[in-house]
Amino acid sequence: xxxxxxxxxxxxxxxxxxxxxxxxxxxxxxxxxxxxxxxxxxxxxxxxxxxxxxxxxxxxxxxxxxxxxxxxxxxxxxxxxxxxxxxxxxxxxxxxxxxxxxxxxxxxxxxxxxxxxxxxxxxxxxxxxxxxxxxxxxxxxxxxxxxxxxxxxxxxxxxxxxxxxxxxxxxxxxxxxxxxxxxxxxxxxxxxxxxxxxxxxxxxxxxxxxxxxxxxxxxxxxxxxx
Amino acid sequence: xxxxxxxxxxxxxxxxxxxxxxxxxxxxxxxxxxxxxxxxxxxxxxxxxxxxxxxxxxxxxx
Numbered sequence: 001x002x003x004x005x006x007x008x009x010x011x012x013x014x015x016x017x018x019x020x021x022x023x024x025x026x027x028x029x030x031x032x033x034x035x036x037x038x039x040x041x042x043x044x045x046x047x048x049x050x051x052x053x054x055x056x057x058x059x060x061x062x063x064x065x066x067x068x069x070x071x072x073x074x075x076x077x078x079x080x081x082x083x084x085x086x087x088x089x090x091x092x093x094x095x096x097x098x099x100x101x102x103x104x105x106x107x108x109x110x111x112x113x114x115x116x117x118x119x120x121x122x123x124x125x126x127x128x129x130x131x132x133x134x135x136x137x138x139x140x141x142x143x144x145x146x147x148x149x150x151x152x153x154x155x156x157x158x159x160x161x162x163x164x165x166x167x168x169x170x171x172x173x174x175x176x177x178x179x180x181x182x183x184x185x186x187x188x189x190x191x192x193x194x195x196x197x198x199x200x201x202x203x204x205x206x207x208x209x210x211x212x213x214x215x216x217x218x219x220x221x222x223x224x225x226x
Numbered sequence: 227x228x229x230x231x232x233x234x235x236x237x238x239x240x241x242x243x244x245x246x247x248x249x250x251x252x253x254x255x256x257x258x259x260x261x262x263x264x265x266x267x268x269x270x271x272x273x274x275x276x277x278x279x280x281x282x283x284x285x286x287x288x
Contacts, residue, residue, distance in 0.1 A: 009233040023284075043283075048234050050279040055235045055272060065284035078286045 001121070002030040002094045003128045004037065004114040009048055012090065015111045019060060019087035022049070024113070025079065025101065026066030027093035034128060037092030037114050039066040045092065045113065070097025076104055083108040119150075136206030136213065142194060144185030149202075151178035157199040237268055 007015075016022055024046045032038025046062040053060035063086075067075045070093035079101075083089060089108050091098045094116040101110035118130040133150045139157070140147055149155050153171040159179030163170030167180045186192045204210070228238030242264075244257050 009230070044230070046281065048230060050281060051236065051273055052234045054279060059279065061280060063282040063284060065286060067286055075286075082284065 001033055001119070002096075002116060003034045003118050003120045003130075004031050004094050004116045006036055006041065006045065006092070006114055007112070009045075009052065012045070012049070012111075012113055013052060013056075016049070016060070016088050016090065018058075020058075021061045021063075021086050022088045022090055023063045023065060023083065023086045024049070024090045024092060025070065025110075026064075027070040027091075027097050028066055028068045029071075031093055031097075031114065032066075034122070037094075039064075042066050042092055045090075070094075071100050073100070073104060076100055080105060133207070135202075135204075136210075137203055139199075139202075142199070143182045144189060144191065146178055146181045146185060148178045148182065151176075151181075157202055236271070236273065239264060239268055240271075 006012075024042050026032070026037050026039050026042035028038060031041075035041065042064045046064045049060060049062045053062075065079065067079065069075045070091060083105050084107070086108065089101065089105075089110040090113045091101055091110050092113045093101075094114065095112065096116075098110055098112045101108070118128075119132040119134060120128050120130040123129045130150050132147060135149050139149070148157065148159060152159060153169050153175070154161055156179065159182070160177055161170075161179075164177040164180055167177055169175040169177050183192075183195065186195050206213075228241050230238075231240060232238040242257075242261055246254050246257070
């Protein structure tokens with residue numbers, strides 16, 4: 001899922017500027033699960049903004065709403081008619097949700113309340129780790145299900161490097177060496193020979209290097225009959 | 227939560243979490259007395275009553 005974390009309250013207050021009436025919009029999907037922008041976090045942040053603005057001497061009215069998914073038109077469309085009454089809209093969705101709101105409702109100013117951080121999973125309660133960089137050309141099939149693109153600091157396709165020490169990465173001793181994990185997994189699965197093959201340079205044009213990406217599935221598109 | 231209260235400007239010292247078992251009555255009384263003294267020292271909540279902060283919680287279909 002998409003992992004995000006809330007911006008500091010001071011930064012959010014600065015973003016809202018002199019707005020007197022604001023709407024905080026949560027998202028019921030990824031950011032709810034990673035406890036950054038769901039209904040509960042919307043309630044806490046809205047309360048914090050109400051209290052802080054009152055203490056700062058210019059009380060702001062802060063309403064709350066959470067939609068199922070801010071990244072799909074059908075879920076954000078019901079908000080449309082109500083946004084006109086607000087000076088600012090603060091989205092607690094990922095960057096996709098913030099952009100969807102701005103794209104769908106160009107007359108309203110929708111601001112980001114979160115920093116979208118990575119694609120990952122909760123390693124344990126309160127700890128999230130990156131697992132995927134959406135590179136567009138998955139190689140998990142040859143690395144035993146451990147991604148060196150997302151989890152190796154150097155994104156090596158043929159590892160480990162000389163900085164792998166006692167199973168940890170030289171960049172951060174708290175980070176496991178992805179190539180150590182890949183090797184251990186290959187040993188366990190009896191597939192070490194597969195790792196001895198040198199992998200050619202990666203085709204990064206399928207990742208961000210090829211510019212913004214788009215998938216078109218003609219079989220799914222709704223084409224009007226002539 | 228204490229950090230958030232600090233960011234709001236209410237003062238993080240107004241809240242504390244203490245782990246005690248049901249058999250620790252004396253320690254409970256001690257912690258309550260300690261906290262009561264601390265809150266008295268900090269003075270009244272500068273916000274006053276929360277009812278003066280109007281807001282709406284919307285529901286959406288779907």
